[in-house]
Amino acid sequence: MMLGLIMAIIAGSLVGIQNIFNSKVSERAGSWPTTTLVLAMGFLASLTMGLIFEGKELFNLENMKLWYWFSGLIGVGVVTCMVRGIRLLGPTYSIMIVMTAQLAFALLWDSLGWLGLDKVPFTSKQLIGVLVIVGGIIVFKIGGRPEKQKASVKV
Amino acid sequence: MKGIIFALLGGAFITLQGVANARISQDIGTWQAATITQLTGFIVAFIILMFVKERGEWKKFKQVNPLYMLGGAFAAIIIFSNVTAIQHIGVTLSISAIMIAQLSITFIIDINGWFGLDRKKMRAPQFIGIGLMIAGVVILGF
Numbered sequence: 001m002m003l004g005l006i007m008a009i010i011a012g013s014l015v016g017i018q019n020i021f022n023s024k025v026s027e028r029a030g031s032w033p034t035t036t037l038v039l040a041m042g043f044l045a046s047l048t049m050g051l052i053f054e055g056k057e058l059f060n061l062e063n064m065k066l067w068y069w070f071s072g073l074i075g076v077g078v079v080t081c082m083v084r085g086i087r088l089l090g091p092t093y094s095i096m097i098v099m100t101a102q103l104a105f106a107l108l109w110d111s112l113g114w115l116g117l118d119k120v121p122f123t124s125k126q127l128i129g130v131l132v133i134v135g136g137i138i139v140f141k142i143g144g145r146p147e148k149q150k151a152s153v154k155v
Numbered sequence: 156m157k158g159i160i161f162a163l164l165g166g167a168f169i170t171l172q173g174v175a176n177a178r179i180s181q182d183i184g185t186w187q188a189a190t191i192t193q194l195t196g197f198i199v200a201f202i203i204l205m206f207v208k209e210r211g212e213w214k215k216f217k218q219v220n221p222l223y224m225l226g227g228a229f230a231a232i233i234i235f236s237n238v239t240a241i242q243h244i245g246v247t248l249s250i251s252a253i254m255i256a257q258l259s260i261t262f263i264i265d266i267n268g269w270f271g272l273d274r275k276k277m278r279a280p281q282f283i284g285i286g287l288m289i290a291g292v293v294i295l296g297f
Contacts, residue, residue: 001243001244001296003239003243004239004240004242004243004244004248004249005240005244005248005252005296007236007237007239007240007243007249008236008237008240008244008248008249008252008253008256009252009253009256010232010236010256011232011233011236011237011240011253011256012252012253012254012255012256012257012259012260013256013257013259013260014229014232014233014236015229015233015253015256015257016256016257016258016259016260016261016264017226017229017260017264018226018227018229018230018233019257019261020226020261020264020270020272021222021223021224021225021226021270022223022226022227024219024220024223024270024271025216025219025223025224025226028212028215028216028218028219029212029213029215029216029219030209030212030215031209032200032203032204032207032209032210033204033209033210033212033213033215033216035200035204036197036200036201036204036213037213037216037224037227038226038227038230039193039196039197039200039227039230040197040227041224041225041226041227041228041230042189042193042196042197042227042228042229042230042231042234043190043193043194043196043197044228045227045228045229045230045231045232046186046189046190046193046230046231046234047190047194048231049186049189049231049232049235050186050187050189050190053186054184054186054187057184058184058186058187058190060187061183061187062183063182063183064182064183065182068179068182068183068188068191069191069195070195071172071175071176071179071188071191071192071195072191072192072193072194072195072196072197072198072199073195073196073199074168074171074172074175074192075172075192075193075196076196076199076200076203077164077168078165078168078169078172079200081161081162081164081165081168082161082162082165084157084158084161085158085159085161085162085165087158088157088158088161089158089159089162093158093162094158094161094162094165095162097159097162097163097166098162098163098165098166098169099166099254100166101162101163101164101165101166101167101170102166102167102169102170102250102254103166103247103250103251103254104166105166105167105170105171106170106246106247106249106250106251107246107247109170109174109246109247110245110246110247114174115174115175115178116178116181117174117177117178117241117242117245117246118245120245120246120247125294125295126247126295128294129247129251129291129292129293129294129295129296130247130251130291130295131291132287132288132290132291132294133251133254133287133288133291133292133295134291135287135291136283136284136285136286136287136288136289136290136291137254137258137284137288138284139280139283139284139287140258140280140281140283140284140285140288141284142280143278143279143280143281143283143284
């Protein structure tokens with residue numbers, strides 16, 4: 001439990017910092033050059049870490065399934081939808097909707113256990129927890145904060 | 156309306172990405188999953204880049220502080236911790252904790268004006284918002 005939470009906090013903090021860095025790059029170089037650069041960096045870093053921790057084993061892809069090769073497309077979908085959503089709705093409202101959708105789909109995923117992950121049964125406790133979080137997101141995002149917030153939003 | 160659909164899909168894709176990475180990691184290992192998703196994502200983005208008007212803009216990378224260009228490298232650790240979190244505590248709790256950490260760190264950076272951002276004042280609604288979100292995670296997790 002604790003390990004999972006700590007890992008999630010590390011991931012979230014790095015995502016926050018990365019978004020700021022990425023938006024700094026895209027201010028100058030535009031969104032597609034930035035997306036390409038970000039993914040290139042991610043690839044080089046993952047490859048390096050993989051080689052450090054696993055050596056040659058990194059290239060042992062015995063259980064590889066065909067669709068795994070296409071999973072990287074999801075990331076391209078994320079960037080495209082975020083950029084267009086933010087352009088059409090502005091950062092505050094689009095991020096609010098993105099976060100709510102993230103949670104709703106997470107809840108759906110846990111309760112259905114799709115793709116062979118452990119099922120987490122859907123309970124009223126879970127629903128209440130998610131609703132309280134969504135309430136928090138709404139208060140955070142539209143509670144009297146200046147609209148200018150671009151730096152914190154791009155994925 | 157179109158904007159709302161893009162935002163909804165964006166959120167769905169973010170969750171799907173975490174879940175897909177967790178699934179792929181079970182079969183081939185986490186570093187392998189991170190390497191493959193970033194490589195294939197890069198190839199697709201690069202192909203798209205060749206067809207958009209922005210393609211000449213990469214020359215402007217030279218004007219960017221090199222530190223900011225390294226942001227993408229965080230993905231290795233992000234994917235690793237995201238996958239480990241989902242495997243230990245499930246999708247909903249992981250995504251909730253990730254979002255809170257992300258909003259909090261952005262908030263702290265905004266307040267202090269780090270990385271050359273405009274400094275912003277702290278306001279009550281942001282603290283109440285983060286408080287509510289943490290309360291939600293406590294309800295989810297305990």
